[in-house]
Amino acid sequence: MNDLATPRLSPATLSALADIVGAERVLTDAESAAHYGRDWTRFHTPTPSAVLLPGSIEEVQDIVRLAAREGLAIVPSGGRTGLSAGAVAANGELVIALDRLSSIADFNPVERTVRCGAGVITEQLQQFAEGQGLYYPVDFASAGSSQIGGNISTNAGGIKVIRHGMTRDWVAGLKLVTGTGELLDLNRGLVKNNAGYDLRQLVIGAEGTLGIVVEATMALARPPQDPAVLVLGVPDMGAIMQVLAAYQAKMDLQAFEFFSELALQKVVEHQGLQRPFETPAEYYALLEFEQLTGADMEQAMALFEHCVEQGWVVDGVASQSVAQAESLWRLREDISETISRWTPYKNDISTTVAKVPDFLSEVEQVVNGAYPDFEIVWFGHIGDGNVHLNVLKPDDLPVDEFKQRCGEVSQWVFEIVQRYGGSVSAEHGVGLLKKDYLPYSRSELEIDLMRQIKRAFDPAGIMNPGKIFDA
Amino acid sequence: MKVLVAVKRVVDYNVKVRAKADGSDVDLNNVKMAINPFCEIAVEEAVRLKEAGVASEVVVVSVGEKSCQEQIRTALALGADRGIQVETEGAVEPLVVAKLLKGVVEKEQPQLVILGKQSIDGDNNQTGQMLGALANMAQGTFASEVKVDGDAVSVTREVDGGLQTVKLKLPAIVTTDLRLNEPRYASLPNIMKAKKKQLDVFSPADLGVEVKSHLTQLRVEPPAERQAGIKVASVDELVDKLKNEAKVI
Numbered sequence: 001m002n003d004l005a006t007p008r009l010s011p012a013t014l015s016a017l018a019d020i021v022g023a024e025r026v027l028t029d030a031e032s033a034a035h036y037g038r039d040w041t042r043f044h045t046p047t048p049s050a051v052l053l054p055g056s057i058e059e060v061q062d063i064v065r066l067a068a069r070e071g072l073a074i075v076p077s078g079g080r081t082g083l084s085a086g087a088v089a090a091n092g093e094l095v096i097a098l099d100r101l102s103s104i105a106d107f108n109p110v111e112r113t114v115r116c117g118a119g120v121i122t123e124q125l126q127q128f129a130e131g132q133g134l135y136y137p138v139d140f141a142s143a144g145s146s147q148i149g150g151n152i153s154t155n156a157g158g159i160k161v162i163r164h165g166m167t168r169d170w171v172a173g174l175k176l177v178t179g180t181g182e183l184l185d186l187n188r189g190l191v192k193n194n195a196g197y198d199l200r201q202l203v204i205g206a207e208g209t210l211g212i213v214v215e216a217t218m219a220l221a222r223p224p225q226d227p228a229v230l231v232l233g234v235p236d237m238g239a240i241m242q243v244l245a246a247y248q249a250k251m252d253l254q255a256f257e258f259f260s261e262l263a264l265q266k267v268v269e270h271q272g273l274q275r276p277f278e279t280p281a282e283y284y285a286l287l288e289f290e291q292l293t294g295a296d297m298e299q300a301m302a303l304f305e306h307c308v309e310q311g312w313v314v315d316g317v318a319s320q321s322v323a324q325a326e327s328l329w330r331l332r333e334d335i336s337e338t339i340s341r342w343t344p345y346k347n348d349i350s351t352t353v354a355k356v357p358d359f360l361s362e363v364e365q366v367v368n369g370a371y372p373d374f375e376i377v378w379f380g381h382i383g384d385g386n387v388h389l390n391v392l393k394p395d396d397l398p399v400d401e402f403k404q405r406c407g408e409v410s411q412w413v414f415e416i417v418q419r420y421g422g423s424v425s426a427e428h429g430v431g432l433l434k435k436d437y438l439p440y441s442r443s444e445l446e447i448d449l450m451r452q453i454k455r456a457f458d459p460a461g462i463m464n465p466g467k468i469f470d471a
Numbered sequence: 472m473k474v475l476v477a478v479k480r481v482v483d484y485n486v487k488v489r490a491k492a493d494g495s496d497v498d499l500n501n502v503k504m505a506i507n508p509f510c511e512i513a514v515e516e517a518v519r520l521k522e523a524g525v526a527s528e529v530v531v532v533s534v535g536e537k538s539c540q541e542q543i544r545t546a547l548a549l550g551a552d553r554g555i556q557v558e559t560e561g562a563v564e565p566l567v568v569a570k571l572l573k574g575v576v577e578k579e580q581p582q583l584v585i586l587g588k589q590s591i592d593g594d595n596n597q598t599g600q601m602l603g604a605l606a607n608m609a610q611g612t613f614a615s616e617v618k619v620d621g622d623a624v625s626v627t628r629e630v631d632g633g634l635q636t637v638k639l640k641l642p643a644i645v646t647t648d649l650r651l652n653e654p655r656y657a658s659l660p661n662i663m664k665a666k667k668k669q670l671d672v673f674s675p676a677d678l679g680v681e682v683k684s685h686l687t688q689l690r691v692e693p694p695a696e697r698q699a700g701i702k703v704a705s706v707d708e709l710v711d712k713l714k715n716e717a718k719v720i
Contacts, residue, residue, distance in 0.1 A: 226503055230659070276656055304659045317656035320545050321505035322485035324656060 008049040008092045013070060017052060017094075020062045025053040036097050037075075037089040039082035040142075041433060042343060043403055048075070048089035055100045057175065057183060057214045064212070065181035067094060068460045075464055076208040078150025079121065081142035083346055084431030086154060086207040086467050093465075098149050101214060104128050112220045113172050113189055118149025118213050122156075125218060135223035137164035141333040149213045155205030157427035159333070162383035163254045164221065166427070168204045173217040176203050176210070179458025189217045202453065207429050208464040210457040224254055226291040229325040230300060232307070232316040233281030234258075237357040239312035240285055244353070244383055246303055246312075247287060251296070255288040256383030257332045263339075263377045267331055270338045276328065279315035285382075286332050288325075335379050342392035343399060344377070345406035349417050350386040350426035359420050360387060366412045367391065371405065386426040389413065414440040430468040438469060472619070472641075474517040474526045475581035477572055478510040478546050480539040481592040490691045497592070497691055506542045509587025511549075512647040515654040516617055517585050518550035525619045526583070528552050532575050534559055534568050540670060547665035548657040554670040555579075557678065564686050565593070567675075569601035574678025576606050581642065583624065588613050588646040599646035609639035613648040 018026050027036070028050050037046025049072070054060045067074050075089040077097040089095050101117035104124065108114070112134060116125060122136075122143040129136040138151065140158030150156075152174060156167045173187040186200035187193055203210055234240050244256055260283055268275055276284070291297055297318070307313040319325035351359050360378070367376055373394060380387035391409065393402045414424050418440040425434050425441070438447060447469055454471065457463070461471050482488055483503040491498045506514075520526040531546040532555040533539040543554035557571045576584060589596035603610035611617075611626025615634065618625045628635045629648045675682050703709045713720045
């Protein structure tokens with residue numbers, strides 16, 4: 001049980017933890033530490049003192065009470081697909097992995113809600129909804145691994161935000177174990193509840209710093225009808241915004257995504273996918289819309305013609321089957337996974353939609369100017385003002401040096417973000433990776449209020465300490 | 472050289488089909504329909520032959536109700552030159568389809584007819600072969616490679632245990648297997664152009680064919696639900712179960 005190089009927990013503590021969850025669910029081997037101790041970021045070495053796999057809310061509460069008594073820091077862990085090192089245990093913390101809280105129960109067809117354990121995988125909820133003739137609309141590339149608890153703690157966004165909003169919009173209620181081990185039952189599925197502060201909303205996106213989300217009542221939607229996907233080739237960023245405006249004026253889009261030619265090249269090369277068309281384009285826009293009647297496709301075609309006439313679009317394809325719609329989506333959704341081999345330095349930045357082109361060209365100038373040897377992959381949700389700037393590590397550059405140079409780049413990028421009134425983290429959260437840059441998006445007063453809120457939920461300061469801001 | 476391609480409108484490959492409650496048929500109400508994947512490969516192959524300068528014209532034909540014009544338009548958007556719909560009602564069995572296609576072959580006199588090896592709804596794998604017999608044309612089925620050479624075509628066939636290459640004298644029939652090619656996406660400009668391409672509609676009577684039914688569908692039922700799996704505690708237990716319960720080793 002003691003494979004870790006530097007075991008930090010006393011035998012008495014380990015035995016007390018084993019009493020709570022069972023000895024076989026207290027993991028201290030190196031493999032478990034690496035597996036449960038970090039998310040998709042690779043900039044920190046995971047060093048959890050132990051990984052715990054509780055099987056009930058009561059067990060989570062018991063662990064937190066023990067940790068509060070002994071002053072042990074906790075990192076809650078879901079599907080660990082985060083991109084800001086929010087679920088990284090790099091300082092000997094206890095990791096509480098919620099995988100076993102995986103029940104889906106109490107489906108309510110009238111309310112269209114269902115109760116999920118924190119460990120329910122996003123895709124499981126999507127499939128459950130489908131089985132009921134409904135739809136869980138928060139969707140992103142890591143839906144096959146990410147968990148509902150983690151989605152809530154990071155207020156996950158994804159590819160359907162333009163139509164369906166973020167995770168926040170689908171949480172009808174949640175249960176939170178606070179830093180003192182108390183259980184809060186927040187909002188209880190109510191649609192209307194103006195009786196005081198909505199603490200639920202405070203917990204959503206708090207990255208586990210206020211407590212551990214152990215259960216949630218999730219709302220479901222009606223499924224989209226016969227969704228069609230277009231991929232359009234666009235000559236420049238300004239044109240992408242024109243295309244977005246043209247389509248949004250006439251249609252309810254489900255999604256409006258963009259990616260650059262370099263992103264497409266990498267995906268086509270490494271995932272064996274087919275290019276949508278051979279006409280060269282700097283950028284690509286991916287649109288999805290429902291076909292409630294045949295008129296929707298007619299409208300989309302008419303808009304395409306208009307965009308071509310205006311010079312905003314050079315070519316485009318339309319899905320003719322569900323299989324093609326899925327293949328076209330992979331051009332966008334596989335980007336993150338594809339570029340992970342270059343240890344990308346990810347920026348997840350946003351501004352208001354209209355400012356995106358100017359903002360992007362300023363950022364590009366800065367990065368290209370300073371580091372002409374870095375490859376930059378742009379993609380993102382753009383329809384909601386959110387773009388992902390990914391700087392790829394040249395193969396021969398050591399990680400530390402790369403990270404340090406990217407840190408300098410980030411500073412300049414974030415100065416631009418600040419000037420545009422944007423956000424340094426649109427949907428990935430802050431974690432460890434972005435906390436130094438939080439002041440570019442939030443005022444000192446705001447951050448100080450956040451600290452006070454954290455103290456109210458977590459007086460001992462044991463809940464994911466050091467994430468978002470330093471206490 | 473003129474190429475005739477047959478396409479069928481079927482339930483979209485990615486849709487989970489359900490049986491009707493009364494078990495009379497598959498429930499097609501509000502279900503997404505698409506071009507049969509093997510037929511899509513057939514269209515792609517014909518279009519590639521045209522792009523390579525081998526084919527001079529690609530004619531696409533579909534047998535079915537008016538709604539199958541959607542799939543003909545898709546084929547036209549992929550690069551076929553004109554379309555023919557043979558209008559029929561309800562389900563049509565392979566022999567009838569083959570007879571109707573023979574009528575179209577007589578009208579059009581193509582040098583090459585390309586069909587999918589089977590459609591994913593009926594899974595019959597009969598139409599191409601029946602057409603070959605009726606029209607007295609050579610056939611190369613399950614093609615993974617097609618090379619036209621003068622008045623002959625060599626077809627590499629995917630057969631059990633390997634590949635078989637046959638050389639057929641034109642006019643000939645080819646049915647496509649999955650590895651023949653990867654169909655392209657329909658480009659938006661081509662989808663728009665396809666709307667203006669010629670599409671003729673014939674009735675079976677125009678082709679001198681009487682639609683007769685020789686088959687009756689008795690019942691459609693979903694596959695048995697899979698039993699939940701179990702976890703075994705040890706290798707010994709697994710081996711024991713494989714030996715004594717599953718009796719596979």
